[in-house]
């Protein structure tokens with residue numbers, strides 16, 4: 046009775062056992078299907094429409110590549126490509142070293158005030174991209190205080206676009222490089238030190254290679270940010286043409302949607318290339334640091350620390366000077382003639398001008414984007430990571446969730462016009478309403494939020510769902526009782542991210558608003574066009590104030606949660 | 620010795636379970652029966668399919684083919700929610716944001732039991748696992764071993780008919796592991812709950828199980844009591860995997876005699892049935908080898924030379940070369956006292972006896 050019981054393999058004719066699906070499984074699979082459908086309708090279909098439109102003429106007749114030929118035969122348009130790429134190249138070349146030095150100071154020196162400096166360095170995220178453009182006009186424009194520093198050169202044009210973009214892109218680069226440097230393994234430095242490796246050599250043999258993927262990833266993000274940016278060149282670009290502006294001019298100015306589709310496909314190319322490189326780098330970054338690294342603890346070196354502090358204070362001063370100028374402009378009578386304090390840009394310019402409704406529209410849009418977006422994105426990520434069955438569908442959803450990162454807002458917005466403004470589309474009731482603004486913004490910022498949610502969910506034990514099934518507790522009960530409470534910090538983070546971006550976004554929504562749903566960032570464009578730079582600055586200030594308020598609320602709530610739950614949550618240190 | 624057919628009323632019966640992941644065959648048609656109240660342990664090297672088999676029993680994976688009957692009910696196709704078991708994972712999977720009380724009560728709350736009843740049941744369980752005062756703490760505040768017991772209490776709370784444990788002790792340190800072995804076994808016997816446990820630790824399997832199922836590469840190599848697995852390994856794999864063993868290459872000489880090198884051995888069980896010239900492997904545990912005085916009265920004796928003495932704490936491994944079979948070193952377990960008494964050191968001579976009743980021949 047000790048012989049092995051090895052039975053014959055089941056005959057080839059035997060059919061695979063089909064498990065009886067519990068209605069819980071069916072429910073989660075149904076929801077997953079709905080999620081996939083939503084991504085197809087609100088992401089894939091609009092993008093596909095751009096492809097279709099690019100090979101049609103205005104009347105909808107198929108013309109093959111004729112429009113592309115026309116495009117490349119127009120010297121002004123061709124020139125935009127060169128302009129766009131060189132601007133983006135310059136912005137990347139300035140921003141990434143700047144961000145790296147800043148992150149290096151934060152992680153490798155013992156300078157004081159680190160958290161304050163870091164906070165200030167991230168403030169540009171709170172502002173719409175139009176804010177630095179307005180601010181630099183005040184500093185260096187026709188009537189700028191510092192105009193003389195430019196010699197005879199004008200800030201309107203490439204100079205203005207580059208410095209404004211560096212301001213706007215800096216925090217994005219900083220966060221990526223900071224993460225890469227924070228993840229570096231302290232043991233490598235200890236080993237190097239014990240071997241007597243000189244500082245400079247340590248920098249080139251450990252720090253730089255360790256941060257390589259982070260640096261490349263940051264460069265790609267800055268590059269595609271600048272390529273996709275439309276507000277900055279609109280305000281401070283003068284007659285300097287870039288691709289994003291060309292789309293705007295073709296669509297809004299000339300109502301030539303098909304040409305707009307062609308330009309947006311041209312714009313898509315560099316962004317997609319950058320996106321693919323970035324994804325590859327992110328993958329390697331994860332792999333490089335998946336093992337448990339010991340965090341690096343810097344030792345005080347007075348001269349180095351003081352130098353680093355000097356650098357960071359300078360950068361922060363410059364950043365605050367940009368933000369401060371916009372706020373200052375909004376509170377004085379008339380730059381540069383009457384600098385006395387005045388609320389007239391708010392009272393007269395915004396309220397009496399009837400523009401203030403745009404701010405409330407923005408608040409409403411950002412609120413719903415944060416609320417609906419967080420529920421859908423976190424819920425979707427949960428279904429994707431923690432339920433079972435339909436593995437092919439899951440792979441498709443993962444792919445779809447990664448796409449928005451590689452699609453500039455203008456391209457998405459144009460796709461929405463094509464798809465939702467189509468008379469035969471039953472969904473065209475959405476068009477021109479608040480809903481389409483909310484949906485497009487959720488989709489536009491989907492990828493980052495989705496990744497935040499997935500990371501948080503992956504940190505949970507994989508067997509929670511199995512345990513609750515064995516205890517006969519429905520999966521949704523465990524979702525509400527365990528998954529959500531444990532992931533609450535990440536959920537709040539997603540909400541804050543969506544809110545702030547919805548307050549400042551401009552590129553996708555510029556094609557989608559109606560007079561009733563005009564947003565604050567769009568109002569800034571119009572005010573600037575009308576020469577009302579004081580009122581524009583006031584509106585930008587209101588956006589910053591709203592974003593800041595939400596971030597402060599987020600910080601307070603998170604702190605409170607951590608205190609309240611510290612009994613079970615081991616404190617997380619950054 | 621054919622496997623005794625699973626008795627009609629075995630509590631859990633698996634038949635021809637086959638499972639593939641893509642092209643990889645994880646389980647090649649395995650069958651076994653677990654009796655009511657029994658503790659059965661799946662033992663095998665990492666990656667042999669133990670966890671997969673356990674998850675199939677739990678309904679967390681679906682077998683490609685084969686059937687599962689639990690308590691007379693065919694559960695082959697049932698979803699996990701409709702099966703009757705409690706499970707403890709290697710990671711414990713305790714809910715970090717719920718107190719110990721809420722963790723243990725998790726499955727009870729859903730059954731619309733009264734508050735008092737839940738309260739009573741949870742205290743009873745916490746007392747049972749020896750942590751009566753832990754209710755208000757959180758999992759993160761307990762040690763690994765305590766968390767493990769909480770996970771056990773949570774799995775037992777709803778009084779399931781079957782308890783499944785996947786490497787429940789492997790995340791613990793050595794001392795705690797040994798203590799919990801005994802505790803789990805005692806608890807299981809007290810409650811009489813039918814239990815299937817998975818481990819790759821042979822000592823754990825031998826010390827806890829009623830019966831051990833030795834697995835390798837998706838196949839069951841042997842099912843038997845710990846004694847049978849150790850004393851009568853059914854295959855070379857089992858003999859190698861469970862405990863230390865000497866493997867000597869032997870040739871049948873006819874008349875029940877075997878030749879190892881130039882040494883002739885007799886009396887090995889089953890040797891008489893071999894045709895002359897057949898090559899077999901002779902398995903002999905190191906602790907079964909006799910020496911000097913004890914060896915004198917034995918049929919298979921040989922003189923030997925010590926080549927190595929390895930100190931292992933409670934006992935020692937002595938490696939010797941048998942005169943006539945020098946190329947096949949033999950390992951012997953001896954107590955430290957015996958070694959001191961005989962002043963054994965490399966180069967020392969002794970006589971060795973190989974008891975035929977302890978030999979096992981495998982092809």
Ligand SMILES: Nc1ncnc2c1ncn2[C@@H]1O[C@H](COP(=O)(O)OP(=O)(O)O)[C@@H](O)[C@H]1O
Nearest residue numbers: 640643645663664665666667668669670671672
């Ligand atoms: N979900 C899965 N997909 C693919 N292969 C799997 C999966 N689960 C297990 N395997 C493979 O099946 C084999 C058996 O796994 P497992 O049952 O976990 O082994 P163990 O005996 O160590 O518990 C392993 O080779 C493993 O790689």
Ligand SMILES: [Mg+2]
Nearest residue numbers: 669670671786
């Ligand atoms: Mg396993």
